[in-house]
Amino acid sequence: MRFSLLALPVISLVAQAAVIVPGATWTDTSGNVIQAHGGGFLKVGSTFYWFGEDKAANSALFSAVSCYTSTDMTTWARQNNALTPISGTMISTSNIVERPKVIFNKVNSEYVMWFHSDTSNYGAAQVGVATAKTPCGPYTYKGSFSPLGAESRDMSIFQDDDAAQTAYLLYASDNNQNFKISRLDANYYNVTAQVNVLTASTLEAPGMLKRNGVYYLFASHTSGWDPNPNRWFTASSISATFSAQEDLAPEPVRTYFSQNAFDMALGTNAVYMGDRWRPDLLGSSRYIWLPMSWASGSPQLVWADVWTLNIAAGTYTVATGTAYEAENGVVSGSATIPADPSFSGGKAVGFLGNGGSVTITVQGIGAAQWVSLYYANGDSTWRNTTVSVNGGASVLVDQPDTGGSHVILSVPVKLTLKSGSNTITFGAGQTTFAADLDKIIVYTAS
Ligand SMILES: *[C@@H]1O[C@H](CO)[C@@H](O)[C@H](O)[C@H]1NC(C)=O
Numbered sequence: 001m002r003f004s005l006l007a008l009p010v011i012s013l014v015a016q017a018a019v020i021v022p023g024a025t026w027t028d029t030s031g032n033v034i035q036a037h038g039g040g041f042l043k044v045g046s047t048f049y050w051f052g053e054d055k056a057a058n059s060a061l062f063s064a065v066s067c068y069t070s071t072d073m074t075t076w077a078r079q080n081n082a083l084t085p086i087s088g089t090m091i092s093t094s095n096i097v098e099r100p101k102v103i104f105n106k107v108n109s110e111y112v113m114w115f116h117s118d119t120s121n122y123g124a125a126q127v128g129v130a131t132a133k134t135p136c137g138p139y140t141y142k143g144s145f146s147p148l149g150a151e152s153r154d155m156s157i158f159q160d161d162d163a164a165q166t167a168y169l170l171y172a173s174d175n176n177q178n179f180k181i182s183r184l185d186a187n188y189y190n191v192t193a194q195v196n197v198l199t200a201s202t203l204e205a206p207g208m209l210k211r212n213g214v215y216y217l218f219a220s221h222t223s224g225w226d227p228n229p230n231r232w233f234t235a236s237s238i239s240a241t242f243s244a245q246e247d248l249a250p251e252p253v254r255t256y257f258s259q260n261a262f263d264m265a266l267g268t269n270a271v272y273m274g275d276r277w278r279p280d281l282l283g284s285s286r287y288i289w290l291p292m293s294w295a296s297g298s299p300q301l302v303w304a305d306v307w308t309l310n311i312a313a314g315t316y317t318v319a320t321g322t323a324y325e326a327e328n329g330v331v332s333g334s335a336t337i338p339a340d341p342s343f344s345g346g347k348a349v350g351f352l353g354n355g356g357s358v359t360i361t362v363q364g365i366g367a368a369q370w371v372s373l374y375y376a377n378g379d380s381t382w383r384n385t386t387v388s389v390n391g392g393a394s395v396l397v398d399q400p401d402t403g404g405s406h407v408i409l410s411v412p413v414k415l416t417l418k419s420g421s422n423t424i425t426f427g428a429g430q431t432t433f434a435a436d437l438d439k440i441i442v443y444t445a446s
């Protein structure tokens with residue numbers, strides 16, 4: 001008797017773990033781009049809820065606070081909108097609603113959403129509050145106000161683990177100069193007292209988590225939509241003096257071109273959720289989620305092109321791939337090979353595009369695979385590169401400025417590779433210049 005493997009139905013014995021790819025276009029279970037910028041997260045039972053700004057209209061003005069659900073933090077299904085505009089109020093379509101954060105209030109058994117509520121020129125600088133009986137709502141808008149009479153722009157909400165579940169508003173106040181923390185009332189409808197202030201700290205985009213009884217505050221500085229080195233601070237209590245600011249990632253990478261939105265505990269580590277804003281095309285702003293590790297004793301972002309979360313175990317795994325140096329490829333036309341110690345292997349390929357290209361031979365597994373392009377773009381504008389597999393049609397990959405011609409970031413692209421050898425050509429057929437290409441890493445995950 002002979003077994004015919006071909007006659008057997010093809011069954012995948014190992015479920016493909018969903019991967020997190022920072023900077024890729026993330027889609028929901030319906031295939032639509034996830035619109036949940038400046039996000040907030042809430043866990044109810046085994047379900048995670050992701051609230052955020054829907055910027056599909058490429059405008060900063062309010063269109064909706066979206067609500068997505070997931071059980072693995074990776075596969076997200078869009079639900080009904082949690083909050084929608086109401087004309088004639090501070091949440092009309094001509095106003096600003098940003099950074100929605102939701103917590104559960106046990107006194108009233110309801111979900112309470114706080115958000116940055118503003119006029120289109122950010123002149124009102126208020127917070128808004130809305131409530132619902134279910135996590136996605138829809139929420140009933142209660143109103144917008146100036147907490148304790150002061151300005152509030154970028155903000156977050158922190159809920160403590162004490163018996164009363166005391167919650168706090170974290171907010172950039174006084175024209176973004178002073179960063180304040182104020183206690184909420186028992187209903188979570190208002191603030192009752194300021195408990196801390198980081199004077200002249202110029203912080204934005206806050207998040208907070210508690211680890212081994214220590215309060216960790218995360219925040220960016222103020223540079224508009226542009227990235228800057230985000231910082232961390234600690235204090236032994238919410239009202240104690242916070243430690244001096246420390247970098248969350250090496251300064252030159254400007255938090256891997258992102259701004260903090262939320263920080264979620266994961267076992268003894270955490271997950272950093274940031275936004276890679278694209279002001280000229282806000283709906284194409286990307287999500288930069290990274291492991292935050294305490295391996296060094298203090299929180300540091302771990303760059304990961306491709307990674308997985310194990311929620312049950314409270315762990316993360318960074319995928320490994322195969323690296324190919326760009327300078328080892330076939331360099332054609334006007335492309336050059338600049339040398340600098342910051343490049344992997346000491347070299348990169350420059351002047352790609354506009355008559356210059358490089359072709360790199362890589363090994364594939366016969367599937368759609370993530371490929372990360374490590375590049376340097378020292379110009380103050382975004383560049384892009386054409387990518388063609390085995391001479392096929394090109395796709396265009398955005399290359400945000402890296403903040404320096406020797407500062408290297410990576411961007412992902414999903415390519416379908418044959419089993420065995422493949423050629424990947426960069427920069428061919430484009431009339432603009434691409435960024436300098438340092439290396440590429442080919443992953444087997446998809
Ligand atoms: C919030 O509390 C302050 C007093 O601290 C009060 O003046 C204000 O009216 C309250 N706001 C709301 C929206 O209840």
Ligand SMILES: *[C@@H]1O[C@H](CO)[C@@H](O)[C@H](O)[C@H]1NC(C)=O
Nearest residue numbers: 381382383384396432433434
């Ligand atoms: C690609 O980048 C160039 C600048 O180098 C820009 O002019 C062009 O609009 C970009 N194309 C796309 C499709 O983003």
